[in-house]
Amino acid sequence: MRPSPSDSSSEQSSSQPPEQQSEFESALDPDQYDPYNPYSYAGHSAETSDDGGHAPSMNPYELPPGYDAATLDPFYNPSMGYHTQSLNFHLYTNPRPEALSHRYFISDEIREELQRRSETIRTAPPNGLGLPEELQGYHSLVPLEPIGAERRKFGNWYSTLYRATNSSDGVTYVLRRVENFRLMQQAAFSSIETWSRLRHPNIISVHEAFTTRAFNDSSLVVVYEDHPDAQTIHEAHIKVKPPQFQHGRLQAQSNRVSERTIWSYIIQIANALKATHDAGLAVRLIDATKILVTGKNRVRLGSCGVVDVLMYDMPADLTQMQQDDLTMFGALIMQLCTGSMSSMHNVQKALESIGRNYSADLKSVVLFLLSKPAHRTIGQLFDMIGSRLLTELDETQNAVDRLEGELMTELENARLVRLLCKFGFINERPEHNHETRWSETGDRYIVKLFRDYVFHQVDEIGRPVVDMTHVLACLNKLDAGTDERIMLVSRDEQSCLVVSYREIKACVESAFTELVRA
Numbered sequence: 001m002r003p004s005p006s007d008s009s010s011e012q013s014s015s016q017p018p019e020q021q022s023e024f025e026s027a028l029d030p031d032q033y034d035p036y037n038p039y040s041y042a043g044h045s046a047e048t049s050d051d052g053g054h055a056p057s058m059n060p061y062e063l064p065p066g067y068d069a070a071t072l073d074p075f076y077n078p079s080m081g082y083h084t085q086s087l088n089f090h091l092y093t094n095p096r097p098e099a100l101s102h103r104y105f106i107s108d109e110i111r112e113e114l115q116r117r118s119e120t121i122r123t124a125p126p127n128g129l130g131l132p133e134e135l136q137g138y139h140s141l142v143p144l145e146p147i148g149a150e151r152r153k154f155g156n157w158y159s160t161l162y163r164a165t166n167s168s169d170g171v172t173y174v175l176r177r178v179e180n181f182r183l184m185q186q187a188a189f190s191s192i193e194t195w196s197r198l199r200h201p202n203i204i205s206v207h208e209a210f211t212t213r214a215f216n217d218s219s220l221v222v223v224y225e226d227h228p229d230a231q232t233i234h235e236a237h238i239k240v241k242p243p244q245f246q247h248g249r250l251q252a253q254s255n256r257v258s259e260r261t262i263w264s265y266i267i268q269i270a271n272a273l274k275a276t277h278d279a280g281l282a283v284r285l286i287d288a289t290k291i292l293v294t295g296k297n298r299v300r301l302g303s304c305g306v307v308d309v310l311m312y313d314m315p316a317d318l319t320q321m322q323q324d325d326l327t328m329f330g331a332l333i334m335q336l337c338t339g340s341m342s343s344m345h346n347v348q349k350a351l352e353s354i355g356r357n358y359s360a361d362l363k364s365v366v367l368f369l370l371s372k373p374a375h376r377t378i379g380q381l382f383d384m385i386g387s388r389l390l391t392e393l394d395e396t397q398n399a400v401d402r403l404e405g406e407l408m409t410e411l412e413n414a415r416l417v418r419l420l421c422k423f424g425f426i427n428e429r430p431e432h433n434h435e436t437r438w439s440e441t442g443d444r445y446i447v448k449l450f451r452d453y454v455f456h457q458v459d460e461i462g463r464p465v466v467d468m469t470h471v472l473a474c475l476n477k478l479d480a481g482t483d484e485r486i487m488l489v490s491r492d493e494q495s496c497l498v499v500s501y502r503e504i505k506a507c508v509e510s511a512f513t514e515l516v517r518a
């Protein structure tokens with residue numbers, strides 16, 4: 001039987017044959033030791049520490065040679081060479097009980113969501129659509145709307161959205177193409193420059209705009225930041241959803257949006273409008289089909305800037321356009337509250353429905369946005385929202401805390417993957433079968449035995465031990481290069497070696513460095 005993890009640290013049970021001992025020790029080069037580098041091997045040059053290992057006895061508070069405390073300026077002395085000691089970030093984390101080992105990774109829900117986004121970005125473009133191979137540095141166009149579906153007009157124009165990859169930065173963007181658009185003057189793009197400078201968490205950033213003949217017509221293309229797997233507010237909340245099986249029966253799904261969600265949307269959109277109006281712009285297109293829900297409860301204004309280009313020849317008063325933004329915002333909230341895109345056709349009825357289902361404060365916000373006093377500003381809306389802003393702030397901070405917590409669970413993993421990659425490179429290399437250093441008497445053999453120790457253990461009756469916590473604890477200790485000793489046993493159980501993680505680490509490092517050099 002090969003040893004279980006609890007067999008570790010048995011110094012007295014070493015039965016290392018002399019030839020192995022010498023070969024192995026020769027690999028541990030004391031010259032390579034760097035006391036400031038937590039990865040480096042301390043080797044024989046380091047003083048033996050109290051714990052019986054080879055940790056260096058470096059005193060970070062020790063004064064440099066020549067230091068005279070009496071003459072030293074207590075606040076500043078340019079000649080003083082500070083002794084800094086790297087924090088040992090790589091001390092391994094305590095292993096968790098096996099039952100909790102799933103907590104080493106981010107939650108399934110977030111992982112799936114991120115995975116879906118990543119898959120969406122990598123969706124291959126379908127063949128036979130006759131799309132251009134390349135336009136203005138963008139390639140691999142994928143339409144974002146179903147082909148052949150009923151097309152709605154974008155003002156007087158038809159427009160289509162594509163995801164495409166930019167050749168210069170390799171990032172995907174979303175291209176809104178407006179068909180058959182004739183650009184009369186280059187100045188029509190002036191507002192795009194202002195939009196592209198506006199960065200806001202509730203606005204989909206505008207990247208650039210250009211005209212192109214690549215689609216065999218004259219098209220306007222406005223390029224936006226890509227938010228894979230985003231849904232429009234219309235798709236997420238207003239569009240009628242197909243019935244679903246619940247408790248064994250097919251049941252209609254409710255479209256009712258909770259008051260909390262609506263307040264969150266109001267605050268986010270109002271925030272975006274404030275930034276836009278402060279920048280001397282107007283959104284000009286606030287519509288449930290043009291605002292995206294990206295991730296949990298986050299909304300962003302999409303399609304900004306395109307109307308400015310399309311309507312450049314019909315100059316409008318900025319104040320009036322900003323007033324129109326507020327009216328469109330009011331209509332949007334009304335649509336969300338009633339779950340109907342046509343609620344503006346009967347405002348009175350819609351207001352009654354809001355009064356029945358939502359708070360008086362929410363109704364007042366809708367009334368304010370739809371009213372026509374001399375001059376409404378988005379700032380006045382914030383006065384009305386009041387303490388709900390604090391609730392939103394709390395939610396945002398809680399969300400950040402939750403994500404930070406999830407990030408913590410992944411902290412060790414990238415490091416361990418790098419280590420596993422090194423193992424993959426080193427172990428079982430056929431071209432090294434006959435080399436002594438890779439053979440049963442060489443120091444590379446230790447790496448191989450360690451791999452068995454980590455992954456191929458069996459219990460007393462020969463069943464494989466599949467213990468994630470053991471694997472992670474071993475790899476962390478190896479990465480930290482601790483002085484803890486373990487006993488490695490050969491597969492035929494004829495020889496065993498007692499080595500510290502520090503020594504195994506040195507073997508892994510030197511084997512890997514050799515491969516890289518080769």
Ligand SMILES: Nc1ncnc2c1ncn2[C@@H]1O[C@H](COP(=O)(O)OP(=O)(O)OP(=O)(O)O)[C@@H](O)[C@H]1O
Pocket residue numbers: 144145151152153154159160161174204224225226227228229230231232235289290292302
């Ligand atoms: N910046 C973006 N990042 C990721 N997806 C986006 C982006 N902008 C739009 N989409 C997605 O593209 C799809 C189509 O968007 P949209 O409805 O605005 O297109 P459209 O051509 O204007 O449609 P319609 O004509 O029906 O209004 C939506 O599912 C939306 O989520």
